[in-house]
Every structure is written in C-alpha cells, then in structure tokens.
Amino acid sequence: MGIEVKNIQKSFNKKKILSDVNFELEPGKIYGLLGRNGAGKSTLLSIMANRIFSDSGNVLLDGKSVFDLDEALGQIYLMSERNLYPEGTKIEKIFKLTELFYGSFNYDYANELADKFGLDVKQKFGKLSTGYRSIFKLIIALTVPARYIFLDEPILGLDANHRELFYRELLDNYVKTQKTFIISTHLIEEITNILEHVFILCHGEIVIDGDVEDVLKKAYLIAGPQKDVDDYCRGLNIIGKENLGSIHGNYVYGNLDDNRILPDTVSVERMDLQKLFVNLTNMEETKK
Amino acid sequence: MMTKKEISVTNYFFKNTLRKLGYMLVWLVFSSLFFPWVFNGFEVENLSVNSALKNTEVGPILAILISGIALFSYNDFKLLIQNGISRKTFWKARILSFLAISILGQLIAIVVALLNPYTHHSWQENSLYMQVYGKYFGSTAMNSFMGLCFILISTSVVMLGAIMVGSIFSLFTKKAKVYIFIGLFVMGVVFINWISMATQNDHMRNAIKNADSFLHFTIGYGGANIQVGKWNPAMPFVVAILTGVVCLLGSYAVMKRFKIKNE
Numbered sequence: 001m002g003i004e005v006k007n008i009q010k011s012f013n014k015k016k017i018l019s020d021v022n023f024e025l026e027p028g029k030i031y032g033l034l035g036r037n038g039a040g041k042s043t044l045l046s047i048m049a050n051r052i053f054s055d056s057g058n059v060l061l062d063g064k065s066v067f068d069l070d071e072a073l074g075q076i077y078l079m080s081e082r083n084l085y086p087e088g089t090k091i092e093k094i095f096k097l098t099e100l101f102y103g104s105f106n107y108d109y110a111n112e113l114a115d116k117f118g119l120d121v122k123q124k125f126g127k128l129s130t131g132y133r134s135i136f137k138l139i140i141a142l143t144v145p146a147r148y149i150f151l152d153e154p155i156l157g158l159d160a161n162h163r164e165l166f167y168r169e170l171l172d173n174y175v176k177t178q179k180t181f182i183i184s185t186h187l188i189e190e191i192t193n194i195l196e197h198v199f200i201l202c203h204g205e206i207v208i209d210g211d212v213e214d215v216l217k218k219a220y221l222i223a224g225p226q227k228d229v230d231d232y233c234r235g236l237n238i239i240g241k242e243n244l245g246s247i248h249g250n251y252v253y254g255n256l257d258d259n260r261i262l263p264d265t266v267s268v269e270r271m272d273l274q275k276l277f278v279n280l281t282n283m284e285e286t287k288k
Numbered sequence: 289m290m291t292k293k294e295i296s297v298t299n300y301f302f303k304n305t306l307r308k309l310g311y312m313l314v315w316l317v318f319s320s321l322f323f324p325w326v327f328n329g330f331e332v333e334n335l336s337v338n339s340a341l342k343n344t345e346v347g348p349i350l351a352i353l354i355s356g357i358a359l360f361s362y363n364d365f366k367l368l369i370q371n372g373i374s375r376k377t378f379w380k381a382r383i384l385s386f387l388a389i390s391i392l393g394q395l396i397a398i399v400v401a402l403l404n405p406y407t408h409h410s411w412q413e414n415s416l417y418m419q420v421y422g423k424y425f426g427s428t429a430m431n432s433f434m435g436l437c438f439i440l441i442s443t444s445v446v447m448l449g450a451i452m453v454g455s456i457f458s459l460f461t462k463k464a465k466v467y468i469f470i471g472l473f474v475m476g477v478v479f480i481n482w483i484s485m486a487t488q489n490d491h492m493r494n495a496i497k498n499a500d501s502f503l504h505f506t507i508g509y510g511g512a513n514i515q516v517g518k519w520n521p522a523m524p525f526v527v528a529i530l531t532g533v534v535c536l537l538g539s540y541a542v543m544k545r546f547k548i549k550n551e
Binding site: 052103 | 291292293296297299363366367368369370371372373374375376377544545547548
C-alpha cells in the first residue's frame with residue numbers, strides 16, 4: 001500500500017531529466033525530495049500527479065495506476081509554483097470548487113488558517129502576491145481531503161514568520177491526520193527536523209533513499225591534519241573535502257568499520273543533511 | 289451511470305458555461321441596440337427594441353456563442369487536473385454539459401421564434417433545413433420533427449467540432465499557436481489563389497467538378513428536376529452524425545494527451 005514509483009523516465013528535447021526513477025512512499029510519513037535546480041524534482045512530482053506524462057514507467061497508488069484514474073488522483077494534491085487556479089476567482093469560491101471536485105473540504109480549518117496567515121478570502125487569486133499565492137495553496141494543501149500531499153517549493157515567497165507558522169501547522173496537521181507529505185525544497189536546514197525520510201535526486205537519479213536518521217548516521221566529517229585524515233579515510237566513500245587553515249576535512253558517506261584506528265589528531269563529527277546534500281550533489285556533478 | 293465526480297464536473301461546466309453565455313448575451317443585447325443607435329445618427333427616438341429583436345436570429349447566434357466557449361478547454365483542464373480530476377472525466381463532463389447547453393439553446397431559440405410576433409410565430413421560416421428538405425415527407429408534422437432533429441444534431445456537431453479544434457490548439461504553447469495561425473493564413477491565401485487559377489485549367493476544372501458532385505451528394509441534391517424543399521434529407525443526417533462521431537472520438541483522443549504546458 002502507498003505510492004510506488006516504478007521505472008519513471010522522462011526527457012525534454014532529447015535531454016534526459018529522469019532516468020529510471022524508483023521509490024516507494026508509505027502512508028503516514030513526511031518525505032523530503034531534495035535536489036539541485038534542474039534535478040527533475042518538479043518534473044517527478046508533476047508526473048506523479050498526472051499533470052504531465054512520463055516517457056515510460058508507472059506510478060501506482062494502492063496498486064492502481066494514477067494515470068487518468070479519478071479514484072487515485074482524488075487522493076493526491078500537488079501544490080506547486082505553477083498557478084493553475086483561475087486568476088479572476090475569489091479565494092472563498094476556490095474553496096467551494098475544491099469541495100466540489102474533492103468531495104469535501106474543511107472550511108473551518110481553512111478559514112482559521114487564512115486568519116492566522118492574514119489571507120483575505122474575499123480577494124481574487126490573481127490579485128495575490130507571490131507569497132500569498134503560496135499561502136493560499138498551502139491552506140488548500142492542508143485542508144483538502146487527499147491522503148498524499150506533494151509540496152513543491154511550498155515556502156516560495158514566504159517570509160520567516162510565515163515559514164515558521166507553516167512548519168508548525170504542517171506538523172500539527174500531520175499529527176492529527178497522518179497524511180503523507182512529500183516536500184521538495186531548497187531550504188534544507190529549515191525542514192531537516194520535520195522530515196522522516198529523504199530522497200536525494202541528482203541528474204535524474206535517486207542517489208539517496210532512506211530514513212533521515214539512518215542516512216545521517218552514515219554521514220561524517222573526518223577532520224585533522226591532511227596526512228592523518230587521508231590515511232584514516234583510505235578505502236572510505238569520500239564525497240567531499242574542505243580545508244580550513246591547517247585543518248583538513250573529508251566528508252564521508254558510509255559506515256566506518258570498527259577495525260579502523262582513529263589517530264589522536266583526527267576527529268569524527270556528524271554531518272548535517274544540508275552538508276551531506278551539498279557534498280553528494282557536488283560529487284555527482286564532478287562525476288558527470 | 290455517472291460517478292459522483294463526473295456529475296460534479298458536469299455541473300461545474302454546465303453552470304460555468306451558462307454564466308459565460310449569460311455574459312455574452314448581455315453584450316449581444318447591448319450590441320443589438322448599440323449599432324442601430326449609432327447608424328441612426330445617435331437618435332434615441334429611432335431606436336426600436338422590437339426591430340432589433342426581429343433581426344436577431346437566436347438559434348444561430350447561440351450555436352456560434354456556445355461553440356466559441358467550447359473552443360477554450362485548457363484553462364478548465366488546468367483547474368481540474370489541479371483538483372485531481374482525470375482527463376477522461378474532463379472529456380466526458382465537457383461533452384455532456386456542452387451537448388446539454390447546445391440542445392437547450394436551440395430549444396430556447398425555437399420557443400423564442402414561436403413567441404416572437406415578428407417571425408410570425410414560426411421557427412420553420414428561417415430554417416435552412418425546412419427550406420431545402422421541409423417537404424420531403426408527406427406529413428407536415430414529420431417534416432417539422434425531422435427539421436427540429438436536424439437543428440439539434442447539426443448545432444451539436446458544430447459544438448463538438450469546436451471542442452475538437454479547441455482541444456487540438458490546447459496542445460500547443462502560445463508561441464506555437466501564433467506560428468500555426470500564420471501558417472494556416474498563408475495556406476488559406478495560397479488555396480484561394482490555387483482555386484482561382486485552377487478554373488483556367490481543364491484538368492483542375494474536372495477536379496472541381498468532381499468536388500462539386502461530391503458536395504451535392506453529401507447534401508442530398510436530387511437533381512434539377514426535383515423541387516427545392518423535396519430533397520432527400522438522409523445524406524445530411526448521415527454526414528452530420530458521422531462528423532459528430534469523428535469529432536467526439538477525435539476530441540477524446542486529443543484530450544487524453546492534455547498536459548500542463550511550460551509557458
């Protein structure tokens with residue numbers, strides 16, 4: 001059960017954007033979909049929500065293909081940068097349309113969120129600023145009765161206060177509804193604590209697919225004099241290097257075996273998700 | 289049997305199209321009064337609502353307006369795909385709602401014609417079908433019934449054609465559409481030029497003659513010895529129904545390929 005993404009491939013103008021992407025989303029988890037600009041995150045989410053077509057592969061929801069199936073598509077909501085709502089329609093009217101198409105809508109919750117974010121529901125969608133368009137779409141995303149919510153750059157144009165409020169409301173919503181969220185964003189540091197599972201997409205391929213805790217357990221910064229660090233790291237998966245004065249640091253992704261003797265001059269620290277992401281994607285970039 | 293979603297989407301299209309149609313009709317009434325007022329030298333005394341109504345062909349106007357609205361599918365598609373509605377439901381609801389509005393529009397036009405004293409309480413007078421095929425059957429009631437059926441079928445086919453053409457254009461970006469319009473315009477000019485030149489060439493004259501014969505066949509032309517009004521309406525019905533089926537299947541095939549464009 002859940003969503004299965006199987007062998008998705010997509011090219012635009014002969015340029016491969018996604019090559020054989022496979023992963024699964026279990027119900028009731030918050031996922032992060034991370035990748036550099038142009039990595040294919042938005043394309044992947046658009047394919048999963050059946051907005052565009054893949055060249056090959058399939059997306060299954062509870063075993064049924066989401067492609068052109070109301071039953072499955074009604075369980076998915078994709079909030080993206082693209083504005084697909086009619087510009088001349090008032091927000092309160094769009095709430096009604098959402099109810100009409102999704103079958104139900106929590107007006108009280110939507111109005112409560114609109115109050116908290118300071119969104120005027122009598123305003124027309126086209127008159128909203130970039131930030132408020134994001135807020136409006138986030139409100140729909142949190143209130144719509146779909147089980148799988150895809151948030152593509154959800155905090156686009158939001159100031160720090162609104163971002164903070166969004167994270168709080170997202171967690172509150174998650175605890176109450178146990179919906180599945182997949183969040184694609186560039187602001188990794190801000191969402192690390194929210195995510196349970198992470199996918200890192202690089203050059204159209206998933207290079208990391210794991211629970212955040214497990215992934216970070218294997219991410220290290222080995223620091224010290226260069227020779228000692230290099231000796232210690234021999235045979236390990238070094239994904240990046242850094243120099244700060246005489247201190248040299250190697251970023252390593254993978255398990256450190258117990259037989260390895262750690263010199264007194266060398267320290268081992270944990271890497272955060274953002275550092276891991278930057279080093280991994282840089283390494284992949286260099287490989288290409 | 290329709291699902292709850294299909295009913296919701298059909299209702300949405302129906303109401304939304306009626307709203308647009310109402311807006312267009314307001315403009316229609318305004319322009320029906322505005323132009324006579326302008327051409328009468330801005331004299332209010334010379335302006336007659338009755339004469340404006342007399343000259344207004346409600347049926348064809350509604351058919352054109354509804355077909356005009358049916359041309360534009362992409363914005364509705366954007367809203368519906370955002371709300372988890374499949375292309376199949378989108379297509380089905382669009383066809384059903386526009387068919388209903390098209391038929392309703394023509395029935396209203398007939399009622400208006402029956403109530404309008406300037407049209408002598410008759411819709412048959414202005415019906416091209418009734419003029420050409422209206423005496424084919426021995427019974428007047430049968431002729432009128434077939435005339436009514438033809439109006440409903442033909443306007444529905446025009447509307448289905450508009451949905452199909454509109455959906456084809458929805459596949460292209462704005463930039464591509466501009467190039468296509470330029471291309472079609474150039475092709476049109478070349479075609480007209482070709483036709484005018486072709487009449488001077490024996491071989492081409494034969495081709496045009498054959499096309500003319502085919503056209504006669506499709507409209508049920510019975511020959512010079514058969515009086516206009518008594519032509520056989522079978523072929524126009526067959527042609528209209530076949531065209532409708534092609535447009536229906538064509539629009540489905542095209543809408544299955546709808547996707548959110550990068551523009």
